[in-house]
Amino acid sequence: MVEFAGELEEALGESGPVGATVRQLATRLDRPPDHIEAALSRLARTGAVRRMGRGLYVLRDFERLDERPDFVDPVAYVERFERESGVRLGRIQGPITFRSNEALPVHRWWPYVQGYSADFVRGIVETADLPRGARVLDPFAGSGTTLVEARRAGAEALGTELLAPAVLAARVKTRFDLPVGRLERAAARAVDSARSRTPGALPFLRETRRQFSSTVLDDLTRLRDALPAGGRPVPDALRLAFGRILIPSSRLHRSPCLGYGRSRSGQEIPVAERFLAAVREMATDLAELQRHRALWGPPANVREEDARTAVWPAGSVDLAITSPPYVNGMDYVMNYKVDLAWLGYARSYRDLASLRSAQVACDNLPRAETVSYRHVVATPDPWLDEILPRIRANVERKGSYRRDDVHAVVHRYFSDLAQVLRRVRDALRPGSRFVLVVGDSLLAGTYVPGDLLTARLAESAGYRIVSVDVARSRRSGQRRSFVLRESVVTLERSRA
Ligand SMILES: C[S@@+](CC[C@H](N)C(=O)[O-])C[C@H]1O[C@@H](n2cnc3c(N)ncnc32)[C@H](O)[C@@H]1O
Structure with a gap:
């Protein structure tokens, strides 16, 4: 019997459905992490606690998120979305991730795990049946998957991207x-x-x-x-x-x-x-x-610029395709720090921090960047008025979460995304399409339907929602048992 098992269960109980890591519990109980780990393994063997993935533990009572009265699950959001928007979720087949590009000419020059499938992009470009020299825009151009396929298909490819190694990749890959x-x-x-x-x-x-x-x-x-x-x-x-x-x-x-x-x-x-x-x-x-x-289309124009403020000639773009960063997802700067440092794009930790501040909000965003998003007022969508307080309450309940402003990071994320949706809307010709690959998330024990929220934000920004199609399912990093999805949201700039 572990002498502090009771204390440990109590601390885990306080963290509720959000759970806690070994390190968090060690700090909380002021005990060495290896003691905590050994005790947790014991409790896990008896079934009193569960390991949920990425080293996160929860008390058995909190194992099932959907048993909590305040938990709104993916199905409830889909039903509500279909009712409110009149758009039914569909399904599409075929590869969507970058993995399918790893052996493809040109795309293989810089494997970008966060990229998406070139075949998927080619399908959209072909379906759009664009005239030669038509303009295709990707506001989060990444390693240039969209831009390569657009130029190859005869279009003028335009893009913005902030991560310098990705900008380099997109530029080199489009210099055919x-x-x-x-x-x-x-x-x-x-x-x-x-x-x-x-x-x-x-x-x-x-x-x-x-x-x-x-x-x-x-x-x-x-x-x-x-x-x-x-x-x-x-x-x-x-x-x-x-x-x-x-x-x-x-x-x-x-x-x-x-x-x-x-x-x-x-x-x-x-x-x-x-x-x-x-x-x-x-x-x-x-x-x-x-x-x-x-x-080939004309030479591509890849701008190292913030998609939230980038301006393109109004009404000049015939098709936009992108995959934005996901809510509270990847810290691109952290993930590419080796490339940034070796290629001379960052010369200090300070440089890395300032690059991160300009990115669409991610989990490691400096706290100073979320200050004006801490209050749940003037959110870009009424659903967020419900979701953000839930995240905040879960984090408060737990007491020792990695950061106490997760709801503010999410708030800023959707505000950033709304800004980009408006920029792209202005650039698009009326009646042309914007296709986004977006995922949903599980954050601090709260489900955030990123794809449906994107579609809703777009509708308020003057787009018509053409379709939302689920392209694949994925597992939550927070809880391996929780199934998330990745969807293709197709929008059309209203003609009015
Ligand atoms: C999911 S990735 C896009 C990958 C791309 N579809 C590809 O296949 O390579 C999202 C990209 O958005 C970029 N990004 C994040 N915030 C940005 C901003 N404010 N302006 C422009 N790009 C940004 C990230 O650096 C990242 O490369």
Whole structure:
């Protein structure tokens, strides 16, 4: 019998349906984390507590969220949405995630776990049956999946994106006329020059020595210092190839969050070999792409800019397609800090923090950024007037949540999204479509129907909801047993 089992159960009980992690309980009870962990494992074996995923524990009484009187489940929201909007949820088949792009020419140049499927985008572009030179916009362009497919189909591709390595990827991937011979020669020169250099300075990230072996670090710094300065097509492509080999050369993995994986010692592929292989892949894809030059649209316009404030010529865009960050989801800056640091886009932790502030709200948003969203007033949708207080109450009930302003992060997220919906509306020609891939979330024991809220916000912003189709289901990170979905929301800019 664990001497503090009663205390532990009481602390877990206070955290209610939101649950608590070992670290939170250790702080709360002022005991070492390994004691807490051992005690929890014991209680889990007797069935008194349950482990819910990502190290989260809840008391058995709180295991089922839907047994709580204040829990509104996904089905209730769908019924309400269908009643209020008159739109019934449908289903679509086919791949939606980036995984399906990993072997595809051009898309494979920079695997972006947060990206979506090129086939999905191609299907939408083809269905839209656009005239040549029509404009296709992606406000959250990421690694440029939309932009590549749009240009390949003859459209003028426009996009905004804030994460510098993704901007680099989108720009390089849409420069279809990159001279293949020059690219290969420049890569060979960089590798040659790297050989005769001494190892250079490490990036500012404190854990760099833990992330890479010392041999790899020497080779990476030499190659980085041998690369020609970016800002021009061939050097940019070399920098993208360098960025691409960072994680595979490290002890890290991204699946989808950045974390330490298996040690790769003993099977390390030399840095130069990886780099040249990445460039060869680009050259192969470009040679094939350049055989279809006559079909391409005009050069793409990828702006490193905030989608919330970006202005495009009014009524000039024929189709918009995007996948926004998800509510309280991925911290892109944290997840791509290695790329940001090695490619010189961030030179300090302060730089990382300011990049994060400009992103559409995520879980790690600095607290100063949520101050004006703490009050549940003037929310962009009446559903949020109900959801936000529930999140706040759950966090308060628990007492020791990672941050006490989760409801404010969610509030800001939807305000950000509403702003982008309005920007894109203004850019679209009346009657043209905006297609978004959006997911729902479970936050602090509260269900947040992100897809339905997006459709509702759009309706208030002057769109007609054409359809909401569920594309796949996924598991909540907070509770593996809770099934979430990812939907395609199709909107049309009203003609009026
Ligand atoms: C789901 S990803 C898009 C991925 C993209 N569809 C692809 O296939 O690569 C969302 C993107 O939005 C970007 N983002 C977040 N806030 C932004 C903002 N305020 N303005 C522009 N881009 C932003 C993130 O950096 C991220 O790359």
